[in-house]
Amino acid sequence: MVVQSKIRIGLFVLLFGTLLASAPDTPSMASDTGKTKGLVVTYFWYAMYEGVDDCPDGPALGMRRLAEPYLEKMNPEERAKLKSPGNEQQLAGVLSAFSLGGTAYGDAIDVRAQMYGPPLAPNGKYPSGSYGMTPVQDQCSFPQQFEDPPLRTVQGKIAYGIDLDGGQDTLKSCTHSNFTSPTGQNNVDNQLYRVLGCVDGFRRRAAEEQATSVSAGTMEDWFHGVRKDGSTTLLIEINNVDDPLNDDDVEIVLYSSRQATPYSGAGDNGIPSYSLTASRPEAKVPNTARGQIIDGVLTTDPTDLSVPFKPAGVMDEMYYEFRDAQFRLNLLPDGGAEGILAGYFDIEKAYYIEFASYYDTARRNAVYDGSCPAIYAAMNKMADGFPDAETGKCTAISTAFKVEAVKAFVIHPVQTTAQAN
Amino acid sequence: MSRGGCKLAILIGVCSLPLLTGCSPQDLSSSTALEPHTEGGPPQMRRLTEDQYRQSIADIFGHDIVVGGRFEPELRMNGLLAVGTNEVTITRTGFEQYDTMARAIAAQVLDTEQRGTSVPCTPKSISEPDTACATQFITEIGRKILRRPVSDNILQNKLEMATAATRNTKDFYAGLEYALAGLLVSPEFLFRVDVAVPDVAKPSHSQLDAYSKATRLSFLLWNTTPDDELLDAAESGALDTHDGLTRQVDRLLTSPRIEDGVRTFFSDFLGFEAFDLLEKDPLIYPAFNNRMLVDAKEQTLKVIVDLLVNQHGDYRDLFTTRRTFMTRTLGVAYDLPVRPEQGWEIQEFPEGDPRAGILTHLSFTALYSHPGRSSATLRGKAVREQLLCQPVPPPPNDVNFTIVQETDNPNYRTARERLTAHRENPVCAGCHKIVDPIGLALEKFDGLGQLRTRENGAAIDVSGELDGIDFEDAAGLGQALHDNPKTATCLVNSLYRYAAGRVAQPNEEEWLAYLDDQFARDGYRILDLLRRIAVSDAFYALDDTETSPTLEAFNDG
């Protein structure tokens, strides 16, 4: 391990050392990229299969749908006024109150409690404090305190992903059903897809299936848009590649970069061969994996892996913290790659990152039309990894991300290289 | 000796200047005795180029002065913009721009922060005219702007302007501002106007006066206005002596600013102004953008300066050198890693890369291509016309280009196949025969200059022939061009045409042949060639039989 790491470091120290130590007119050889392959990720988000059989009962009940009965219960005049032109702010207020509480529609959260059960806080008081970023009462920050109707989850048999547990309940796994991959691989673990796959804003094909969808494609557009706009950039470096088609020991390292992901002006296509400076993520979890290339397909051995990203409108870098993560990437002849990163998310972290890490969690809840309490409950129910030693309850949930990348030159600043050990 | 060592050595006085060529003993001045006599050409009135205007302003007033605005388009004549400067004038729109810039510059020069350094004296009162101080300012700054002493008439004129404006505005510096703005729109600033005086040695002939000499010299070698020392040399008469001239030429040649002169010549010689309007189809070349063009031009200029100035190398090596400079934007097209986030990195094209020499740079392959495809014909034509000085006639009006343009025709998958079919037309064959074998050697570089090995699935054959020399690939073409005697001759002719701002006259043929010979003897060093031109009589000779302006005429007024 140490030796191999030194080989990689040595290469760059050598290059930089030459550049810095010599007179300005001494050429440094263009770096030998033969043993190192660089990639810049042009797509990284949940691999959503969206089969036509996935949600036979329709989309999961989200805030807009949940609030309908409340609006129906209002006197007709008030409801008409609320839904009339110019009053959308008030309507939004109701929806917000429905998940946040608050004074403008003081009874909304009480009615909600009557319809879907009271908050489960002790002493009959609404919870307050800060789970996410703001000290407010809201169902997204305190999902365990509310009880919404159970989430409609994916019923289909096909999903993207990898067999993470050897096809059976292992020490790491709780009882769950497996998917089959679109290419026919059995025992695919992707329980998080089961949870998110019917939430309106996480689906894109919803439009074709149900006339009632209100926010199809929203989440993908947001997260992919952040990458397209240059706010977040993910680099992958594959080291110690002796043979690009078959190599039994390679190393994969993830980096972020402050430079924008290069896309062509029109469309979603990444532009290959950019040089991008790597910065090592600040995450606590490692960002290195080991693996092998077989017939041009890179697979990595299960390891914990943190993948840096930056959500829309958020200044600070965050991390998807995978446990037992595995890459499965087709290495393309043009130097690019496409495939899957699969693994487990701790339930609390998975929930937090998608549903509770934003300033206005409740408003977003309305936009993607989800119910935070129902999603949280479903995540717990569907959890299939890392059972608690005492209770046996699973604490993590399997997931799979779609990865697309184009060839890039990963450039290491001297300081990072020096600290790499 | 290490690369660039000679130049360094010169600066620290180890080598003396006549030894510029590789520090080997060779008395350059003795061979000037053999310089053939010329009658010269007509006097010139050359409009300052945008670069020359900007650089002059920076040199006169300091680099903090912002010169914005647009300049009138330049004109390419006889293969050079430099010749076009002697043809263009100033249109109404152009004049408005000069007027706007002049006022903006004057306002900056005389604002409260700058005036302390710009004005050599302190007025008696800030709100009253002060003739003595205004005279000093106009005289001193006017000499720099007009590149010769301010005439009495101009001084009087500007003084009146300053006085009137000061009275009107109750501001001494505002008065100077108006006077300065007037100097900056003067035709004697915007144009470099030659002044003729009788040749002392041959009274029946004319030559440039000392200030015109200083101007020619400065713009040739530094591409900017003469500095104080050069103007002093003109004023003292030193520039009219061989020793005085040589001293100034060597001073300019050994300054780092010689780089500006060399860059400007090569930008002109290689037609780089065409980059300003170059477009590429973004669907075909998604990596292309404007930044890439800017860098592509700069890359080649950096290689030129590095080889010809810093290393004092052989001009012909430009066509074979693997040493280059790269930015991240360029690295995308070259498919090479580049370490610095900003700026440039020195690199060698790696082993196995077919690139060598500036013909394989984007600045050539992308410039001589169509927006959506490469063009062996445009590339071959550019080599013939620009680098070998061999004009290629335009195609006949009625020619059918269908075969060449149909890049998706399955019968003709590569450019070579298409052009071969096209050459079956005897009207076209004559020209294509001398052009295509050159351009086809570069066909592995697509319309943006990116490397490819196949076109429409077919392998690309890049072998060819240049004036009887066969070669296998682009590097072979570079070597053939390097070895072709016309390559150096063309450079000599072009550089002299550039220096003189006009085509060579019939009476200068012998001189050019001499210069060509000396270039070879000097090892094809561009600085030596510049020196030979700059210290020659030919460079300053005037044939002004048409109008005979005289020294008397200049002094009259």
Added chain:
Amino acid sequence: MTVNINRRRVLRGITNGAAITVALPFLDSFLNDNGTALASGRPLPVRFGTWFWGLGVTPGRWVPTQTGAGYDILPELKHLESFKNQINVLSGFDVKVDGKANVAHQTGTVGCRTGNVPKDNKSQHPTLDVVIADAIGTDTRFRSLELTATGNPKDTYSWRNSAQLNPSEGSPLDFYTRVFGPEFQDPNASEFTPDPAVMLRKSVLSGVAEERADLVKRLNAGDRARLDEYFTSLRQLENQLELMLQKPPPAEACVVSESPAELPSGYEIDTVVANHKLMAQLLALALACNQTKVFNLVYSNSGSNIRKAGESTSHHQLTHEELPDKDTGYQMQSAWFVERSMEAFAVFLSALDGVREGDGTLLRNTLVFAHTDTNFAKSHSVTAMPSMTAGSAGGRLKTGIHIASNGEPITRVGLTLQQAMGLPVGTWGTESMTTSSPLSQLLA
């Protein structure tokens, strides 16, 4: 009597403090022996303005598929078909965030207008219109005029920095009163005060002209002809300045109408359209009467809250919530709003084009920059931003062209606008949006 003596007399006239009240006969002698220039038209002022619409365009329905002159019109530009040759369509230019956050509906607008993406949502850079007004707007009654058809004064995208916003006028009546009320300066009124600074500028040129004789003696015939062209150009500018010293010709189109009735205001689309149309006409009149040379008109706000009558869902909500139509593949209701925005732009251009000025129209003597806050509102993207210019800035900008960029910074557009307005600016924008390359194919 030589020109020289005339000019010197005038210089003394200015010197004696007589400039402000300088008499016309004096000016006659001041000018030249070429009296015909006086009768010809004083150059018409060139105006600059921005026109803003919120929420971008629909992918595949707005950006022409062909570039250059003679580009094709897609459905969302259909209302602008009749102005096709008086506008330019600009696509594919990016706002570059350089790793900073793309704040929804802010970053795109700020980036387009200032050439900078701020770190903390607080812009320290002036908007284009302010920069241009600093250069050309100082000799009119209003340095610039801001209006918004939404009625909300906070809907403004004009600032020196984020602490100094120029608020928008939200009511056509208030706008009318402000411009055409008691303080209105009728350009056709009888008093006129020549600007002494212009007199001095003209003297500078006259002085250079006097130096001609010396130089001519040194030139051969060909170069004399070239020098004559130079002096002709100088003379033309001199004449222009002379005309500025005279009482301007009547502003023919400046016929002030009756005060408009107060209209309701708000974000309901019919209200916005009605207010916008009235504002367009009043603004055109204000320009025709030379009350300002710079304006900013907001049709809908950044992240538009405009909505249809009888429906509670605003355009903004639709862009996030509306599903692409099964058959057409796009968000049809959102696209309807985009088309209405473009229709409004056509209404605005008609108002400018309806004012005769000299041989052309007010539109010809104006340069309008129309832009928005995002490319595709559903994802808030600020790459490949759509924008347009309209009018030819008095002939300084070519029109009828679609330029499709490939991810170059949108500051190239802003730089071009400044240069077309005659500003001596060579570089604009910050970080990776820094550019020194204007769109030279547009600059006449």
